[in-house]
Amino acid sequence: MLPQRVSAAGDPDIVPIEFASFHDQTFKNEYLQFMNVTIPPGQIAAYHSHTRDFAQVYMAVSDAEGTPLGGKPSITPRKVGEVLFTNYTKKPGVHQVANVGSSDFRIMGFEIFDSEPGRFTPLARPAPYAPVMDNHRVQAWRLILQPGEAAPAMQQAAPGVRIVVQGGMLVEGIEGKPDHKLNLKYGDFAWQNTGPVRTMRNVGTSTVELVEFELK
Incomplete structure (x- = not known):
């Protein structure tokens, strides 16, 4: 209909x-x-x-x-x-x-909400983070990890969001804190604050795909 x-x-x-x-x-x-x-x-x-x-x-x-x-x-x-x-x-x-x-x-x-950018400056991210958007308001990266693959350390220099396109089991390593295991599902969303240096490792059996945005 x-x-x-x-x-x-x-x-x-x-x-x-x-x-x-x-x-x-x-x-x-x-x-x-x-x-x-x-x-x-x-x-x-x-x-x-x-x-x-x-x-x-x-x-x-x-x-x-x-x-x-x-x-x-x-x-x-x-x-x-x-x-x-x-x-x-x-x-x-x-x-x-x-x-x-x-x-x-x-x-x-x-x-x-802000009508003008300029409060934050995202930092570059290493591979396998792949830039998919970069304009005057936001920067975004796609991260695809196969089972056993890992992403090296990067710093969250601006606040932003994570959207899970394909879910799976990850271990998030945050500097100065114990490893944090995540069971991510398709459609999950997370707010991410500035500051932490983190690594990501796929410890599951499925491909994980994330899109992460940082504000400017």
């Missing part, structure tokens, strides 16, 4: 992103609010507004039809694990998103 789209004619109701259908605000602090968005097949997140810069990871893809207010619907193909940043502070937007596919459409992402 196709979703019942809301017509832009006649001044439709527009809500902030945190009140949009299927948008779950799962975390909020002084820096950002984190959104977990899952739109089932045949459902629609009706018109909602974006006024703050937004970074996201595609967690499950389907035919998601986006319609800007006053515009025409379109579908942009996406891949699981793909990252995207939208500069809504510079150009606010209003749209609705209809899942016209046959499976869930899911993103995990966050709005940045």
Whole structure:
């Protein structure tokens, strides 16, 4: 069944992103609010507004039809694990998103509360961390570890978030503290403070994929 789209004619109701259908605000602090968005097949997140810069990871893809207010619907193909940043502070937007596919459409992402960057400066990270985003607001890396592989020490120089694209068993080593074993699941989210120097080691039997963001 196709979703019942809301017509832009006649001044439709527009809500902030945190009140949009299927948008779950799962975390909020002084820096950002984190959104977990899952739109089932045949459902629609009706018109909602974006006024703050937004970074996201595609967690499950389907035919998601986006319609800007006053515009025409379109579908942009996406891949699981793909990252995207939208500069809504510079150009606010209003749209609705209809899942016209046959499976869930899911993103995990966050709005940045500060309207201007400049409070933090992320540091470079060694391989196998791979940079996937670097702009005036955020920097992001993808970390993929096969069983038995490890990532060398790096420092969290700016606060940020971790999103788990593929879960598994990791040991996180933080300087000056005992090793910390983590049983990460697909779709897990963690807030990460500044300061710690850490290593990561895959001690499980499955590939682990993380996307980690640091604020600027």
